[in-house]
Amino acid sequence: MSILLVLVLYLQASSQVARPAPVDDLETCPAVPNEANAERDWEDFEFSTDKPGSPMWYADLGCYRRAAEASREYLTRGPLLGVRESAISHLHMARYLAFAGDEAGAALALGGARRSDQRTAAEIALDWNAYVEGLYGFLVKDRGLLDARLETLRTSPNEGDRYNGRNLSWLSRCFERTYMEAQTDAACAVEPGPAR
Structure with missing residues (x-):
């Protein structure tokens, strides 16, 4: 897995980060x-x-x-x-x-x-579009879209999808809140249970 892609995934799905206002x-x-x-x-x-x-x-x-x-x-x-x-x-x-x-x-x-x-052999396997579409669902407050893409990522065998799924689970948990709140409030970052 490329170092760059690991960094991207980390920045997207790492534990809540204190962000400046x-x-x-x-x-x-x-x-x-x-x-x-x-x-x-x-x-x-x-x-x-x-x-x-x-x-x-x-x-x-x-x-x-x-x-x-x-x-x-x-x-x-x-x-x-x-x-x-x-x-x-x-x-x-x-x-x-x-x-x-x-x-x-x-x-x-x-x-x-x-x-x-199509991804190259050097890239980590992940469903990029499912993550993007789930994030879009949060931003436009389409709960069905967010939850469907979250389920896709949570049940994926790929580690990168699970990282991105974790981020979407925070957004799902705090769906009615702002993006900033959903990404920074510890109440949103409770780890989800294992995939079904």
């Missing part, structure tokens, strides 16, 4: 360096937490809207990405918008996160 002021959240970001390698741009201008750098400050803006601008101005990279960037952009409280915008961004390609 959303902020939007220019002092805390400086403008996105669009030209400089457009020149960056995708992995460096997408996963760097220590380089100003990266989405994860902004998110660590609570600048979720800036993080989403950085992602959007990179997807538009940066190098053309493959299906996998584009899907991951769209998913992260959607999560940043959801953390900022813009769940409708997050749902729109998820449209670019679905994948039509």
Whole structure:
């Protein structure tokens, strides 16, 4: 399994993380360096937490809207990405918008996160689209869609699906709450029982 994919799964499904409250002021959240970001390698741009201008750098400050803006601008101005990279960037952009409280915008961004390609041998086996669709179900408050995709992931033999299923179980448990609350409140993170 690639180290990058392990990192993506960890960031999506790790135990609740203390996240800063959303902020939007220019002092805390400086403008996105669009030209400089457009020149960056995708992995460096997408996963760097220590380089100003990266989405994860902004998110660590609570600048979720800036993080989403950085992602959007990179997807538009940066190098053309493959299906996998584009899907991951769209998913992260959607999560940043959801953390900022813009769940409708997050749902729109998820449209670019679905994948039509076949996985390569180097990738971990997982049902990426089931996770994306379950997250979408939470954002648009479609309980049936969320629960159906959660069941798909919970009963999968693939470890990556179980990680993503754990994240969807938090969203299902706290369905009426905001995305930020469902991802940060310890009451939402109770581990689900074994798959049926």
